[in-house]
Amino acid sequence: MGWIVRLPFFVILMGLGSVAMIVPAAHAAIMEDFGTMRVFFYGFILFSILTLMIGLATAGYAPRSIARSQLIGLLAAFTALPVMFAIPFYEAVGNTTFLNAWFEMVSSFTTTGATVYDTAARLTPSLHLWRGLVGWMGGLLVWVTAVSIFAPMNLGGFEVRATGSAGGGATGSFTQIAQIADPSERLARYTMTLTPIYMGLTVALWIGLVIAGEFPYIALIHAMSTLSTSGISPIGGLYFAASQFWGELLIFCFFAFALSRLTFSRGLAGERDQGLRRDPEFITALVLIGTVTLLLFLRHFIGTAEQAGPADLKDIFSALWGALFTVTSFLTTTGFESRLWEGATEFSGLSTPGLFLIGLALIGGGVATTAGGVKLLRIYALYRHGEREQQRLLHPSSIGGGGKDARRIRKQGAYISWVFFMLFALSIAAVMLMLSLTGVQFETSMVLAVSALSTTGPLAVVAAEAPIAYSGIPDAAKAILAFAMVLGRLETLAIIALFNPEIWHR
Amino acid sequence: MKVIICGAGQVGWQIARHLSGEKNDVTVVDFNPELVRRATDTLDVQGVAGFASYPDVLDRAGASDADMVIAATHSDEVNMVTCQVAHSVFSVQRKIARLRAQNYLDPAYADLYRRNHLPIDVVISPEREVAEAALQRLAAPAAFDTESFLDGRAQLLGIMIDADCPVINTPLRQLTDLFSTLRAVVVGIRREGALFVPSAGDQIFPDDECYIFADTEDTTRTLEIFGKIHSKQERIVIVGGGNVGLGVALALEARTERVRVKMIEKNRECAERAADALDRTIVLHGDGLDSALLEEANIATADAVLAVTDDDKTNLLAAVRSKEMGCRMAISLVNDPTLTPLMGPLDIDAYINPRATTVSSILRHIRHGRVRGVYSIGDAEAEVIEAQVLGTSPIAGQCIKDIDFPEGTLIGAVMQQGEIVRPTGETRIEEGNVIAIFAMSDDVAEVERLLQVSIDFF
DSSP states (O other), X not given: OHHHXXXXXXXXXXXXXHHHTXXXXXXXXXXXXXXXXXXXXXXXXXXXXXXXXXXXXXXXXXXXXXXHHHHHHHHHHHHXXXXXXXXXXXXXXXXXXXXXXXXXXXXXXXXXXXXXXXSGGGSOHHHHHHHHHHHHHHHHHHHHHIIIIIHHHTOTTGGGTOSSOTTOOOOOSOTTTSOOOOHHHHHHHHXXXXXXXXXXXXXXXXXXXXXXXXOHHHHHHHXXXXXXXXXXXXXXXXXXXXXXXXXHHHHHHHXXXXXXXXXXXXXXXXXXXXXXXXXXXXXXXXXXXXXXXXXXXXXXXXXXXXHSSOOOHHHHHHHHHHHHHHHHHHHTTOOOOOTTHHHHHHHHTOOOOHHHHXXXXXXXXXXXXXXXXXXXXXXXXXHHHHHHHHHHHHOTTEEOOSOHHHHHIIIIIHHXXXXXXXXXXXXXXXXXXXXXXXXXXXXXXXXXXXXXXXXXXXXXXXXXXXXXXXXXXOHHHHHHHHXXXXXXXXXXXXXXXXXXXHHHOO | OEEEEEOOSHHHHHHHHHHHHTTOEEEEEESOHHHHHHHHHHSSOEEEESOTTOHXXXXXXXXXXXXXXEEOOSOHHHHHHHHHHHHHTTOOSEEEEEOOOHHXXXXXXXXXXXXXXXXXXXXXXXXXXXXXXXXXXXXXTTOSEEEEETTTTEEEEEEEOOTTOTTTTSBHHHHHHHTTTOOEEEEEEEETTEEEOOOTTOBOOTTOEEEEEEEGGGHHHHHHHTTOOOOOOOEEEEEOOSHHHHHHHHHHHTSSSOOEEEEEESSHHHHHHHHHHOSSOEEEESOTTOHHHHHHTTGGGOSEEEEOOSOHHHHHHHHHXXXXXXXXXEEEEOOOGGGGGGHHHHTOOEEEOHHHHHHHHHHTTTSSSEEEEEEEETTTTEEEEEEXXXXXXXXXXXXXXXXXXXXXXXXXXXXXXXXXXXXXXXOEEOTTOEEEEEEEGGGHHHHHHHHSOOGGGO
């Protein structure tokens, strides 16, 4: 099996992607949808052979820097692999353009979950399964690469706490006494560690949702899109889910895995084990969720009190739950909307506060989770820095406490977070500008830019004044959005790190 | 008694001076021959140059027939190993080690120093003791010297008598009649630089420095009678964030009443360490003598400034500058005992002498009988000895007036069955009582003899 590990990273991913096509093929066979079955099975054969040939051709390939080649491989995975995923999808749908199919696959694989197929019935169940599966694989890829590729290179949020510089790479100085793990070795090891956890969690949620009364097939896709925070749904959202409240409660619990890496991979990246209760990301997430939920709820509550008499307890509870679930869902960049969310807005008669959700999606979930956005750790670093600066206004020569780590987060961490934050903001501006050039309206382009960069596809439907349909935007805009999704998924810093002369240095 | 002192630095030298002055057989061991020579030149001690924890060095110092090893080198680890070697190789009975690192002093790990683990009988920590002394000074801001005795139930207060003190020019006998319920005794008076033990007919004059033994409950009342107002301290500035400053700040943070503490530390690393350990205290980085920084620490409204850096001159100047900028009280750490007369002219309210505190804590383990505490006053002019009275002691079962105490001694307080009793001539000392005796240096040996086992016993 050793030779598989030595293949270029992209070839391995391609192989896994082609093998995954068996799943929708099998599903279609059971559903007696033989047309779809044939397309995906042929896809499996075609791409397996292609992978095999590329694999043979590149078997002796020895890159100068494995870390760099993996980073490039990752970039290629998010841009080129969707083309492969899109080919059977395009064939199976039949009445769509290839651009749409490609957009759909990019959006799934980057765990964005934006769909150009507004009516869920336009796709067969097997195609929905394929979308979900691609999103799920994208999520797994993020889990594994975050710890095995980004962490040693101090990227993807790890740079906030790291002692070295961002993108610097793990060049240890202990080569005499210790063996430095080969990047592909590391990748293989973390894949073996994390895949069973990811799969197990998905299966657990699947079973849970089925017990709550969901149809198994819908439950599976919802479970996969919750774990990967893609927010893909075969039925147009949780609003139509049969599991109702209990299903939402279950999904809500599994959002925790997008809030902090410590929920599933404690101690993997080699830092100190500090426990979830003291994890800054988790605490930040809880504070954010609590505050925003309360604000939304109070807004609704006061709105009701002004208009009508006292609301009954059930309405209050459902408004609270609707706000809590939706807020958490958007913070984790999943984008599921609670079935009580509409009720919450209706019960007060106030419109949906979309800007809240845009802000939450921008903040995003935890570092090295499937969530996108700016990431909680960076927000935490910026908050700490701001707090410290206020103290320094009172006592200019005072020294902040909290330990060495806290000091590093406040100084270097906040600095690099600010750099990232500005890059993110500039990306939003750039994407908005480009979208506007293609003729999209200003507000629409803003919502679309945020939803693409934070990988929260459903944001477009919920956050804007009137729901935005991805099918209605020009083709050029779709391509721009697809690239924005890749940018949001990989994070600007990682792409900039690729241009770091140190990496290309011979 | 034969004593080996490892380390001829500040603490070691001071202990050697004290012990050799009391006719003990003292050997000083230090890595630095220069320091050893300094000790042998100025003191009646022997010297061995070498690494203190090496068995052969200890052997040369005569460890095989030594009664006690005091390990006071700069390194905690060397001190520990020295005690272990002295125990395992030479079977020395009593081992005292100085440990500075707070991590070794955590009460949770006190088990470490048991006989079959790391055989250290007594752990002394100068920084911690100085921090405690500083806290005591803060607790009694009107007194220039304080120390607690009898499990904290009685206090020795050193008070400067002002001209408006209500009890001046009155014989002490009259004072006793006047305040018959007050459990306080004047045990010593320093007049024009000379310390003496007062008799009943003596009077207190302005500019006297009085040492008073008082029940802790009566401390405030005693201070009021002597014309000092007890004020609360809410804003404290600490100059120096080393072990002493950090210890004081930690203790102040642990108090229930809210105390606002600001700390000034020059060394950035030291300041960061202090900031990490402290929660509410604001740590400022910079020179404690810088008036801009003192202003930032809001010195003008501070109730007290505590100058505890490792440099005497910095401490004195920081204290003077703070007083000049409006701080109400200044306490300074002074290593050099010859600087103490400067306190008056510099208007520094109180001082802490780290040597006195450390030496006191070591002395209590050297004294004979059941000595529980010893406090050295001034530049070894007098001592306060707290001791349990043994049944075999010549003073047990006698009234105080019948005991043949030397001229320069006075009983400050007696604790009988957990009760503090103000000693009078009729008070009978029973076996098991704890007494606190104020004794001039020349009479310490005689007091020890009284506390020891009497000849009749054999």
